[in-house]
Amino acid sequence: MTKDKSVMNMENRSLISRIFSNKTASISFIFILCLVFIAVIGPYLTVYDPNVPDTSNRLASPSAKHFFGTDHHGRDIFTRIIHGMPLSLYIGVISVLIGATIGVVLGMISGYYGGFIDSFIMRCMDVLFAFPGILLALALVSVLGNSLHHLILAVSIFLVPMFARIVRSSTLAICQLEYIDAMKVLGASDIRIIFKHIFPNIVSPIIVQATLSIASAILTASTLSFLGLGVQPPTPEWGAMLNEGKDYMYQAPHVAFFPGLAIMFVVLVFHIFGDGLRDVLDPKSKK
Known part of the structure; x- marks a missing residue:
């Protein structure tokens, strides 16, 4: 028993120190x-109001006055992206927290008890897995209605089966x-x-999946907002900004380019960090 515990708890070193021992994980971290610092401090440092139009500066190109240019209402795009960052991170983190909590509990119950309970929970997860994540979230938002809380709920539900399956397999082991x-x-x-005794020993795969899921949640939320089923204008959400800018792709491509670039950068950073964490926390993935 002591040997088994020592094997499962062999990674007692600080998580932060292990992250900085891996170049990929440390740089992305x-x-x-x-990003978190900008999301917290950035909105207080911007000069322009993200929602107040300025018709005299409609579709202005990037310049020293407007770093990313202005949109069709004359609003500063850089300011709107900075103000939209806390919202995107909030949606990603809260969605993952809700989805992970439900999925982890279901996965541990399923793996621990087995039998009918395991079969019932996993069949329910299979039903959710039968739908592509974005289509499931799209259907849920269509039924629930357009609002920030409904968007978070929809994204959370489509994350549940991923956590449930990962936790179930770890619990069985x-x-x-x-x-x-x-x-x-x-x-x-x-x-x-x-x-x-079980949960502390399955935290590593949960952390890795949570990090990757934040990227998926941000991308899914932006997609729903782009389709008009998520956060509604004039709220400076990146997907909604991308939707507004698509009509000006030829006349003023910067209106859609910079919100799209922001989405791509944040999703890429979280994905790279998740891959780095997998190398750090899962010895089997190392060469």
């Missing part, structure tokens, strides 16, 4: 910290270890075993 049987013999309750 620094970028993420910069942990349940085969001797110290879990020893805990049962000693009279430990199922809740104690699940949350004190």
Whole structure:
């Protein structure tokens, strides 16, 4: 039992120090910290109001006065992107927290109890998996209505099956270890075993999946907003900005280019960080 515990808890070094030992993870982690810093401080440092139109500067090209130019209402695009960053990160993080919480609980229950409970939960997850994530989120938002909370709920639901399956497989592996049987013999309750002895040993794949899912959540939310089913104008959400700019692709391409670039950059950074975390936290993935 002691040996099994020592094997499962071998990574007791600080997560931060392990991240900075990996070049990919460390560089992307620094970028993420910069994004968070900009999201928190940036809106207070901008000069222009993100929602106040200025018809005299409609579709102005990028310049020293307007770094990313202006849109069809004369609003500063750089200011709107900065003000939209907290919203995009908020949607991504909150959606993942909700989806991960539900998925982790379902996955641990499924893997620990097995039998009918396992079959029932996994069949429900298969039903959700039968729909592409974006189509599932699109259907949910169409039914629930256009609002920020409905958008977050829709994105959260399509993330649940991914976490449930990953956690179930990890839980099944942990349940085969001797110290879990020893805990049962000693009279430990199922809740104690699940949350004190199983959950701490499956945190690594959860963290990796959560990081990758933030990128997916931001991209999905931006897609829904682009289709007009997410955050509505004049809120400076990047997908909605991209939708407004598509009508001016030839006349003023910068209106759509910079919001699209912002989405691509943030999603790419989180994906790279997730890949780096996988190398750091999963020894099997290392060469």
